[in-house]
Amino acid sequence: MRGVKTAVHGDVAPGFDGVARAFEANFRRRGEVGASVCVFHRGRLVVDLWGGLADVATKRPWERDTVSVLFSSTKGLAALTALRLVEAGRLDYDAPVARYWPEFAQRGKDAITVRTLLNHRAGLSAIDRPIALSDLEDPERVARVIEAQAPMWAPGTDQGYGAIAWGLYVGELVRRVTGRRLGRVFDDLVARPLGLADDLWIGSPEAAEPRVARLYPADTWVRLTRILPRLLTGLTHEGRVYRAVARGNTPTARALMNPPELGPAGITAYDTRRVRAMDLPFGGGVGNARGLATAYAALLGVGGPELPRLARAEAVAAIHPRQSWTERDRVLLKPLGFSQGFIKDELHLFSPHPEAFGHPGAGGGLGWADPVAGVAIGYVMNRMDFRIRSPRALALAHAVHAALRVGADVVPSRA
Numbered sequence: 001m002r003g004v005k006t007a008v009h010g011d012v013a014p015g016f017d018g019v020a021r022a023f024e025a026n027f028r029r030r031g032e033v034g035a036s037v038c039v040f041h042r043g044r045l046v047v048d049l050w051g052g053l054a055d056v057a058t059k060r061p062w063e064r065d066t067v068s069v070l071f072s073s074t075k076g077l078a079a080l081t082a083l084r085l086v087e088a089g090r091l092d093y094d095a096p097v098a099r100y101w102p103e104f105a106q107r108g109k110d111a112i113t114v115r116t117l118l119n120h121r122a123g124l125s126a127i128d129r130p131i132a133l134s135d136l137e138d139p140e141r142v143a144r145v146i147e148a149q150a151p152m153w154a155p156g157t158d159q160g161y162g163a164i165a166w167g168l169y170v171g172e173l174v175r176r177v178t179g180r181r182l183g184r185v186f187d188d189l190v191a192r193p194l195g196l197a198d199d200l201w202i203g204s205p206e207a208a209e210p211r212v213a214r215l216y217p218a219d220t221w222v223r224l225t226r227i228l229p230r231l232l233t234g235l236t237h238e239g240r241v242y243r244a245v246a247r248g249n250t251p252t253a254r255a256l257m258n259p260p261e262l263g264p265a266g267i268t269a270y271d272t273r274r275v276r277a278m279d280l281p282f283g284g285g286v287g288n289a290r291g292l293a294t295a296y297a298a299l300l301g302v303g304g305p306e307l308p309r310l311a312r313a314e315a316v317a318a319i320h321p322r323q324s325w326t327e328r329d330r331v332l333l334k335p336l337g338f339s340q341g342f343i344k345d346e347l348h349l350f351s352p353h354p355e356a357f358g359h360p361g362a363g364g365g366l367g368w369a370d371p372v373a374g375v376a377i378g379y380v381m382n383r384m385d386f387r388i389r390s391p392r393a394l395a396l397a398h399a400v401h402a403a404l405r406v407g408a409d410v411v412p413s414r415a
Contacts (some may be wrong), residue, residue: 001007004068004137004177008020008023008027008049008050008051008353008390009049009050009051009052009064009223010048010049010050011045011048011049012046012047012048012049013041013044013046013047015403016039016046016047016361016403016405017401018399018402019037019039019047019049019399019400019402019403020047020049020398021168022227022395022396022398022399023035023049023051023396024051025036025395026248026392026395026396027051027052028365030391030392030395031383031392032052032381032392033052033053033056033216033381033382033383034051034052034053034061034062034066034068034213034381034382034383035050035051035052035062035289035379035380035382035383035392036049036062036064036066036289036290036378036379036381037048037049037050037287037289037377037378037379037396038288038289038290038292038293038294038377038378038379039043039375039376039377039400040173040294040296040297040302040303040304040366040375041302041373041404042302042374042377043302043303043304043305044304045181045304047400048289048290049229050062050063050064050066050289051360052214054068054211054214055213055214056214056215056216056384057214061409062213062382063211063268064151064395065198065199065211065288066211066212066213066288067199067204067208067211067212067213067268067287067288067380068212068213068215068217068286068287068288068365068380068381068382069271069276069283069284069285069286070283070284070285070286070287070292070361070365070367070380071270071285071361071362071365071367072282072283072359072360072361073285073292073359073360073361073366073367073380074167074202074280074281074282074361075166075167075281075282075283075359076285076292076296076358076359076367077168077190077200077281077285077295077342077359078167078171078182078186078202078282078341078369079118079170079340079341079359080115080177080186080190080199080295080299080310081174081185081190082114082118082170082173082174082301082340082341083310083311083315084189084190084310084311085174085177085185085189085248085275085338086173086179086310086315087310087312087315088189088257088359089370090177090178091114091115091173091177093113093114093115093116093118093340094113094115095113095120096110096111096112096113097109097112097113097114097117097169097173097345098110098112098116099123099257100173100177101145101172101173101176103143104142104147104173106147106148107148107149107150107151107226107323108150108151108155109122109124109151109155109262111155111236112124112151112155112156114173114233114330115323115340116155116156117166117169117173117323117338118170118297118338118339118341119159119323119339119341119345120159120160120161120162120338121155121156121157121158121159121324121338122151122155122156122169122322123151123152123153123154123155123157123158123160123252124149124151124152124162124166124169125152125160125161125163125166125251125330125331125375126162126164126165126166126251126254126255126258126403127146127149127164127165127168128149128150128254129145129149129259130258130259130364131145131147131258131259132261133259133261133269133275134260135259136256136259136280137278137279138270139171139172139181139279140177140288142168142172143172143215144167146168146169146172149165152251152254152330153330155327156327157287158330159324159325159329159330159336159338160251160255160329160330160331161255161329161330161332161336161362161369162254162255162282162331163255163256163270163282163283163331164255164259164262164282164283165255165282167280167281167282167283168281168282168293170182170280170314171279171280171282174281174364181203181279182202182279182281183201183202183203183279183281184279186201187201187202187204190295190310191291191295193308193310194295194298194307194308195210195293195294196287196291196294196295196328199287199288199290199291200285200286200287200288200291200292200294201285201286201287202279202280202281202284202285203276203277203278203279203280203284204276204277205277206277207274208286209273209276209298210278212286213260213382214266214271214382215232215270215271215363215382215384215386216265216382216383217267217384218384218385218386219385221311222308224236229362234250235370236404237333237334237388238386240334240389241331241332241388243275244333245263245394248397251261251330251331252330252331252332252333255331256331262275262323264334267363267384268315270283270284271377271397283361283362287380288378288380288412289379289380290378290379291378291379292365292366292367292377292379292380293367293376293377293378294307294376295310295367295376296367296368296369296376296377296378297369297376297379298310299315299316299369299376300313300316300371300374300376301316301393302371302374302375302376303328303376318339318340318370319339319342319357320339320355320357320371321339321354321355322337322338322339322344322354323337323338323339323340324337324338324339325337325344325375334390341390342357342358342359343357343358343359343360344356344357345360349389349394349397350366350368350377350394351368351370351397351401352401353371353372353373354369355370355371356369356370356371356372356373357369358377360393362384363381363384363385363390364379364381364383364384364385364387364390364392364393365379365381365382365393366378366379366393366396366397367379368397370401373401374403375400375401375404377396377397377400379392379393379396387404
């Protein structure tokens with residue numbers, strides 16, 4: 001499937017036209033099907049664009065209120081929920097997880113702190129016991145399985161991205177603290193205070209279904225010409241990940257393939273009402289770019305007077321340093337870091353500032369905050385990219401920072 005020729009709709013401030021051009025180029029040159037991008041800068045909404053198709057077969061257009069699956073951008077929302085609980089005094093980053101969840105202490109996990117868990121340093125990147133998709137609908141059953149898991153390495157000594165397991169552990173931790181599933185807590189502590197109850201969910205309602213975009217994986221030609229060579233050579237980050245998955249019993253395969261229905265080949269599962277309704281903090285969020293950008297803008301305090309701040313300035317400043325960093329994450333096999341559950345990525349990717357943080361998702365989506373630049377970015381799409389960091393998301397992020405370097409204005413105009 002080729003990209004879609006489309007008109008771009010929405011608003012862009014003078015000086016941020018380069019973001020609009022990058023967004024349009026994603027459709028013309030980079031295979032975009034449907035997408036939205038939103039940017040806040042120092043108190044103003046400066047980019048709010050959407051275009052393309054939500055459903056190719058029916059020609060349903062991507063509208064202002066179209067939403068799509070967020071994949072691992074959901075983890076940033078889960079980390080934000082944990083931060084809100086810390087701010088409320090109900091959770092302590094440096095307390096043992098077992099303080100809130102005594103059964104967690106099994107098999108050498110008694111000293112693991114909330115911070116260690118959030119920063120993917122607990123050695124809990126994978127679950128050894130097979131999990132079925134149906135298990136994820138029963139939090140008690142999941143809790144019994146993950147409580148019995150032993151760390152893959154000595155907790156605190158190394159880092160490995162918990163693609164699925166991280167969300168299971170963090171979701172259960174929040175449930176132990178609050179008595180409710182994480183998606184409900186997110187709705188109460190983040191979405192509703194920001195006016196996003198109809199735009200951003202972890203476990204979306206039935207009423208949102210007509211607005212959900214259909215997902216499109218990389219097509220056969222891309223798989224043959226782009227993915228297969230990477231698999232054979234293993235010379236790129238993606239190639240190393242593909243080869244590790246193909247080999248089977250590696251940390252990468254174990255982290256990505258349980259349950260198998262939601263692994264790298266499981267895009268079709270996320271295209272179902274059943275999965276979208278689940279409370280899956282590792283990747284089941286549903287929303288649009290405006291929702292993601294608004295959440296990060298409210299966290300930074302750059303959303304304007306209408307948006308309440310979600311945390312004290314000093315609490316946000318604590319996220320700025322890399323609390324964890326490795327040149328080779330045990331699962332993603334690339335340089336990567338974390339701070340209180342938010343990703344700290346390489347500086348040539350989404351931001352030139354080491355203080356920046358957020359969370360990308362599989363396929364290319366992104367929620368990102370740069371406290372130095374005073375910028376919050378959201379990008380959501382339905383055409384899945386096969387790379388760990390999508391060139392479409394990178395083009396948009398680079399265009400935002402290029403606009404800031406030349407001193408963009410902040411007065412909205414029509415795209």
